[in-house]
Amino acid sequence: MDQAFIFDVFGTCVDWRNSVARKVATAVRGVDPFAFADAWRGEYQPAMERIRAGGRGYVPLDKLHLENLATVLARFGATCDDLRDLNRVWEQLDPWPDVPSGLTALRHKALIAPCSNGSVGLMARLARHGDLPWDAIVGADIAQDYKPKLSVYLRSVEVLNLPPDRVTMVAAHNDDLVAARAAGLRTAFVARPTEHGASQTCDLEPISDWDIIASDFNDLVTRA
């Protein structure tokens, strides 16, 4: 196996918004579950940015998610009985329907691995939940920093023992691919136009001439 495809996960492989909102609806009373899910996810980039900028040492995303949950509960004036149980929803996100079949087919052509900001443990449990047949788990936890820092892509390629130009980064987010390309990787864009709900405005289209532009993971396999 002299090539690999590595994947953004939240939004690209799994539908975090509907999955989180569904659990919030049962665990947090008196809030709009979609507004709560969006607010929780809204704390994601600022929490990582402090680490990327060097203002805080690396801590895994599981811990950031838990801290952010407490922040958002306070903002909504809401409570929940078991924060740690609710936080585990990030290990229980449903894949988009095309993902298990697409990954299973792609495995015949290449090594496949998540290159996510989620931890190894989070990714392993999410793979169990969604039947994602990864060969390995690379990404933030391996690099001890967060995407889109170039070190995350470079370290991921290095541990797979492949040159960057034999590795394709797959994402539904153009900024992830901008960084992957800067690190020397090949790039594949798969739009997820309802990641943020029906009125999504970002990442509806590729913003560059990515090496592959696919409509979903099954289409990605035919173009790989």
Added chain:
Amino acid sequence: MDQAFIFDVFGTCVDWRNSVARKVATAVRGVDPFAFADAWRGEYQPAMERIRAGGRGYVPLDKLHLENLATVLARFGATCDDLRDLNRVWEQLDPWPDVPSGLTALRHKALIAPCSNGSVGLMARLARHGDLPWDAIVGADIAQDYKPKLSVYLRSVEVLNLPPDRVTMVAAHNDDLVAARAAGLRTAFVARPTEHGASQTCDLEPISDWDIIASDFNDLVTRA
């Protein structure tokens, strides 16, 4: 999944000696393939020891294997046409017969991952070769150091997001378990009495009261 089993690989999961000898027999003319395999493997600990002791920065095992191959070829006064191809034999080692079925059954009880001195890429390719259904790959490449340094076990447990006492290290080598126990992990011994051939003298028996002592991986599942 609130527990994990992590595994030594060379010797514990896979029969490196017969697999390497078989490929040496076709790739290197005029040598005893078992003597050559033993000599190649004999360079393994000294090469890692220099890194463990701080005399050399971390380099992945793939590179050490390649350097050691050149050393051993010179010692035997032998040549081979393609060193890199021969070096890939470490990605093509056959599992012991009980390993695929044992791991597949154990997955119903726990997360499973190799905790080897092999790199992530080597472990991913070896898993493809032998149908080893790992949830993740931990070990040396994650810790940037080599077992039995305690940091390798501690870092492996950390990225799985589990406390050490929820993780069991499985090995056919007592010294691996001594270190794992010192790091706070649970321990399981599975003897591989022919790892080094019919006249093996080491690791025929457990030297301590390991938490589990099993005859093979299927027996391990019943005791897990």
